[in-house]
Amino acid sequence: MSQACTMNKCTRTLRGLCDCCQQNLCLQHLNEHNIELISQLNPLTDEINILGDRLETLNIQKIIAIEREKLEQWRQDCYKKIDLFFEQKCQELDQFVNERIDQQRQELKRIQLKISELINAQETTRHDIDSLTSTIRQLERRFKNIEEKCVTIHTRPLLIDGTLVSLEKTIQLELDLSTLSSVYRTIHYLKGSFISLTCNDRYLLIHQHPNLCLLDRELNIVKQTLWSYSEIWDMCWSSELDRFIVLGKNNIYLINENTMSIDNVHKIERRTWASCTCSDTVLFASTNERASSIMEFALFPTIKLRREWKYPVTCTKDEFISDIVYNNGNLALMI
Ligand SMILES: [Zn+2]
Ligand SMILES: [Zn+2]
Missing domain, CATH: 2.130.10.10 (YVTN repeat-like/Quinoprotein amine dehydrogenase)
Structure with a gap:
């Protein structure tokens, strides 16, 4: 005698093992279970579509914005540092050139005074004349020097180390305990x-x-x-x-x-x-x-x-x- 379907009150002959419930069923019940199983695909389609929409409408700008703001702040801070450094060097330059000109001014005054003293006294020597002439030539050369080039600025390009800004990527957790697979293999103890x-x-x-x-x-x-x-x-x-x-x-x-x-x-x-x-x-x-x-x-x-x-x-x-x-x-x- 052939065996009957295992569904409650069903007397039809069993035709096979159902994949979804692991029971031996008749053809009609196998069909029903198959249709039921297929119908479960629709909500899954809906869910994956919703996830797809979510990905498409993701506000990428918002995700970027907060970290971008930090980067912007870093840029502003760097600019401030460069500006401060620039101001310091400008001051050094001004100070240096002014001091140099001041020195010449002092020297000039000293010689003017010396000449007027000699004129007032109405007395001088060949040595005085030679010495004064030599000093004036020297001053001339110095003035020319100052006019042409009294200081030179040397610069090196600012090297930006790539590690000044680094991106720490959040690691996506690979192991999700909620989606552990069912028993894969069993070994007897x-x-x-x-x-x-x-x-x-x-x-x-x-x-x-x-x-x-x-x-x-x-x-x-x-x-x-x-x-x-x-x-x-x-x-x-x-x-x-x-x-x-x-x-x-x-x-x-x-x-x-x-x-x-x-x-x-x-x-x-x-x-x-x-x-x-x-x-x-x-x-x-x-x-x-x-x-x-x-x-x-x-x-x-x-x-x-x-x-x-x-x-x-x-x-x-x-x-x-x-x-x-x-x-x-x-x-x-x-x-
Ligand atoms: Zn079934
Ligand atoms: Zn049945």
Whole structure:
């Protein structure tokens, strides 16, 4: 006997699985669901058209105006600075030329006085005459000099450094949590596996009991190696070391994604680890205890403990740090 449509009270023979509701339906109900699905396209068209209109009528001038005003203010300030500088140099020039002429005026007066003294006394020597003549010639030359060129202005073009004005572009958030896709792939959790996971831009690193596994984007196991060490508390990726970092109970391990080799690079005494994260140059690892500490390790040239951040900097005496994440110069702590 053929099976019936799964819709309530429908007795017609089922003809196929409906894509929209994942139910087995008869032809009529399949058609109805199909029409219903197609009808949902219309409101979507309306929405995208509204967004299109909004983009077209966007007031670009208004978006530009506020920042443009800042640029304009900067221009005015620059002009003011140039004007002020120009005025200073004009004053220097005036002062210099006037002083120079004043000097000649003094010299001229001195000689006039000398000549009139000699005339009044009705007495002079050949030496006086020669000396005065020479001084007058000298004055003549100086006057000519002043008339022709007593000062020269040298200028260099104003160099405008492109970094004087820079545009900081607002980054559009790529990840919108409201539009996360539905489940892409699922991988079964094997009993006894540790729950930490991390990734680089090629692989996802997880523990699938009893192995440490690298998975590709399709969640296929690409490489694996037996994990025969203590429990895993956390993992992170260091692009600088080009290694995965695995935090064991007391130890820090480096995993080479090419060879899947495991190197034990640090052992902590009498305490245990909780979580880890990496910057370009530093590995941070928190301790699993009340009043948790954060240990800061240099990554180069070898992994080496640099300092311990203790409570009350990290948390209070009664608190635990359960996870830490480094991003963009900040360390976020979940306490
Ligand atoms: Zn359906
Ligand atoms: Zn039906």
